[in-house]
Amino acid sequence: MDSALIFYAIQFASAAHAGQYRKGTRVPYLIHPIRVAKILIEAGCAEELAVAAILHDTVEDCFVTYEQITKLFGERVALLVRGASEPDKSASWEDRKQYTVEFLQTATEDLLLVSVADKLDNIRSIREDLALHGEELAWSRFKRGRDHQRWYYQSLAETFSGRLSAEPGVSLARVFHEEVQAVFG
Numbered sequence: 001m002d003s004a005l006i007f008y009a010i011q012f013a014s015a016a017h018a019g020q021y022r023k024g025t026r027v028p029y030l031i032h033p034i035r036v037a038k039i040l041i042e043a044g045c046a047e048e049l050a051v052a053a054i055l056h057d058t059v060e061d062c063f064v065t066y067e068q069i070t071k072l073f074g075e076r077v078a079l080l081v082r083g084a085s086e087p088d089k090s091a092s093w094e095d096r097k098q099y100t101v102e103f104l105q106t107a108t109e110d111l112l113l114v115s116v117a118d119k120l121d122n123i124r125s126i127r128e129d130l131a132l133h134g135e136e137l138a139w140s141r142f143k144r145g146r147d148h149q150r151w152y153y154q155s156l157a158e159t160f161s162g163r164l165s166a167e168p169g170v171s172l173a174r175v176f177h178e179e180v181q182a183v184f185g
Contacts, residue, residue, distance in 0.1 A: 024141030052080035
């Protein structure tokens with residue numbers, strides 16, 4: 001890996017996410033994309049996937065454009081960031097999550113890897129919140145409660161398990177499924 005590109009992506013994402021926190025916490029948002037990249041790096045994924053992981057929420061949640069990502073990090077990274085982003089933040093939660101589940105049915109292997117790492121970090125964060133704060137506070141941070149989140153995460157687990165057929169995807173999908181089971185039973 002060319003660590004210079006990884007560190008440049010971290011600097012870029014740090015500036016883009018400045019002042020943002022994880023939902024309902026005082027944890028700087030930047031921790032999430034770095035943890036997503038860590039999952040991919042530790043799994044032995046290509047550098048461009050780790051860079052896309054670091055940048056995956058910059059367009060969706062910040063004032064960053066795909067054109068900027070393309071110019072600074074290349075077309076492959078920009079395509080992965082686009083694929084990891086919800087296209088219409090004004091749509092209902094149900095429509096956005098249904099879109100994600102359906103989109104992943106035909107996504108590339110690389111995009112599935114970025115997505116499973118993203119969702120793996122999210123479900124781990126939920127599990128940590130449940131352990132630290134209990135059911136009521138943990139689920140109150142979301143636009144939809146436990147039952148809706150269960151549908152979403154179980155749908156994702158089925159998709160990742162069904163679509164990721166080579167390593168490291170198979171292992172990441174298995175770990176994701178285990179985390180979903182630990183949270184939702």
